[in-house]
Amino acid sequence: MLAWVLWVLLMVIAIIGLQYVTRGTSVRHVRGVGADGRPVAPGEPDFPLTVAMLTGTVLLAGNRVEVAKNGDETYPRLWDDLRGARDSITIQLYYGHSGALADTFRRILIDRAAQGVHVLMLYDAFGFQYIPLRHREELRKAGIRVEPFRPLRLSTLRLANNRAHIRGIVIDGRIGWTGGFGIDDKWLGDGRTNGSWRETNVRFEGPAVRQLQAAFAAAWAEATGTLLSGRHAAIGADGATTAGLLYATPTNGSTAAERFVAMSIGGATRTLYVTNPYFVPGKNFAELLGEAARRGVDVRVLTAGPRTDVKLVRLAGRAHYQALLDAGVRIFEWSPTTLHAKTFVVDGLWSTIGSMNCDNRSMSLNDESTLMVLDERFGGEMNAMFMDDLSRSEEITLEVFGQRWWGERVLEQAASVFASVM
Numbered sequence: 480m481l482a483w484v485l486w487v488l489l490m491v492i493a494i495i496g497l498q499y500v501t502r503g504t505s506v507r508h509v510r511g512v513g514a515d516g517r518p519v520a521p522g523e524p525d526f527p528l529t530v531a532m533l534t535g536t537v538l539l540a541g542n543r544v545e546v547a548k549n550g551d552e553t554y555p556r557l558w559d560d561l562r563g564a565r566d567s568i569t570i571q572l573y574y575g576h577s578g579a580l581a582d583t584f585r586r587i588l589i590d591r592a593a594q595g596v597h598v599l600m601l602y603d604a605f606g607f608q609y610i611p612l613r614h615r616e617e618l619r620k621a622g623i624r625v626e627p628f629r630p631l632r633l634s635t636l637r638l639a640n641n642r643a644h645i646r647g648i649v650i651d652g653r654i655g656w657t658g659g660f661g662i663d664d665k666w667l668g669d670g671r672t673n674g675s676w677r678e679t680n681v682r683f684e685g686p687a688v689r690q691l692q693a694a695f696a697a698a699w700a701e702a703t704g705t706l707l708s709g710r711h712a713a714i715g716a717d718g719a720t721t722a723g724l725l726y727a728t729p730t731n732g733s734t735a736a737e738r739f740v741a742m743s744i745g746g747a748t749r750t751l752y753v754t755n756p757y758f759v760p761g762k763n764f765a766e767l768l769g770e771a772a773r774r775g776v777d778v779r780v781l782t783a784g785p786r787t788d789v790k791l792v793r794l795a796g797r798a799h800y801q802a803l804l805d806a807g808v809r810i811f812e813w814s815p816t817t818l819h820a821k822t823f824v825v826d827g828l829w830s831t832i833g834s835m836n837c838d839n840r841s842m843s844l845n846d847e848s849t850l851m852v853l854d855e856r857f858g859g860e861m862n863a864m865f866m867d868d869l870s871r872s873e874e875i876t877l878e879v880f881g882q883r884w885w886g887e888r889v890l891e892q893a894a895s896v897f898a899s900v901m
Contacts, residue, residue, distance in 0.1 A: 509745025
């Protein structure tokens with residue numbers, strides 16, 4: 480009898496664990512509270528308050544925001560910012576690999592620590608496994624605090640599926656960086672030639688930097704048991720851009736990440752341009768995109784082509800193409816290299832750049848960060864960048880997609896079975 484009780488208990492635990500690992504998004508529709516049911520659009524006065532209520536992030540004026548495309552526009556500027564640090568540097572990164580870029584990064588941090596700069600570095604234990612232990616020890620010997628986030632241990636196995644996919648660097652509490660970048664040589668270059676990854680990152684100054692610093696403090700407290708409470712001079716960015724940093728974490732119900740994406744799709748009135756390399760929207764978000772197209776929004780998606788680094792994800796994403804194309808969504812695949820940028824822009828006004836993928840992992844399971852920007856000038860810049868990328872991409876049409884080999888259709892459906900854990 481006792482054996483049967485134990486067996487049933489183990490089965491219940493296993494089922495609960497499996498359900499959590501494979502949990503999906505909750506949001507299926509976006510509706511306004513008013514009689515007409517229209518969601519709040521980015522151009523309406525109530526939109527910033529709606530963002531705050533649904534995501535928990537306050538949009539604040541006074542930011543200066545600059546797009547940094549690919550390695551050529553990112554690392555020279557980032558290195559200059561790091562070399563200019565006088566007080567503190569906090570770093571949270573998901574991915575790293577040994578190489579020339581990692582060597583430069585390490586030398587700069589060691590030099591700053593030697594000059595008295597307080598350097599704290601938090602790395603995801605899964606994503607940073609390709610950085611040799613001796614390199615991390617070299618940083619520690621230089622006086623830099625280097626800590627893993629959710630290390631892969633038996634005692635923390637329940638958290639193994641919840642990774643910190645965040646990229647966040649803050650210099651002197653004044654300059655912030657986020658996006659999809661990592662510490663690996665594949666990010667070097669122009670994003671179009673020689674295998675260089677196509678990436679979009681963002682550098683910003685102003686109140687949003689404090690929000691990125693707060694995200695780091697929350698993760699640092701979990702990893703180390705120490706809650707950081709900073710004290711910095713006034714930011715003084717004198718920028719004109721309204722922005723906010725969304726720090727999204729898993730929860731039992733709907734997440735801030737999925738509410739942010741859903742409200743953005745639901746609020747689109749004219750255009751919705753999505754760039755995402757791991758485009759596996761799931762049934763709920765595929766239907767939201769289809770609804771937007773059917774109500775007359777120009778919906779275009781740029782995603783990874785054959786050069787993707789995760790072919791299984793591409794196959795799972797392509798399982799949704801037929802329904803999206805039928806609804807009027809236009810789909811493009813990036814041709815020159817591996818696409819890794821994660822952005823969207825709604826109505827040329829509401830934009831985001833960050834680490835969030837259009838998949839269940841980012842919506843439900845990972846810690847993510849993305850800079851949200853409500854600004855027409857910045858939105859115009861994002862639109863122009865998107866259209867430039869489309870000129871180097873291949874459009875997937877209904878006619879051509881319908882002629883693909885039957886074996887591809889089987890592989891797409893098989894891959895979609897694993898979409899919730901990708």
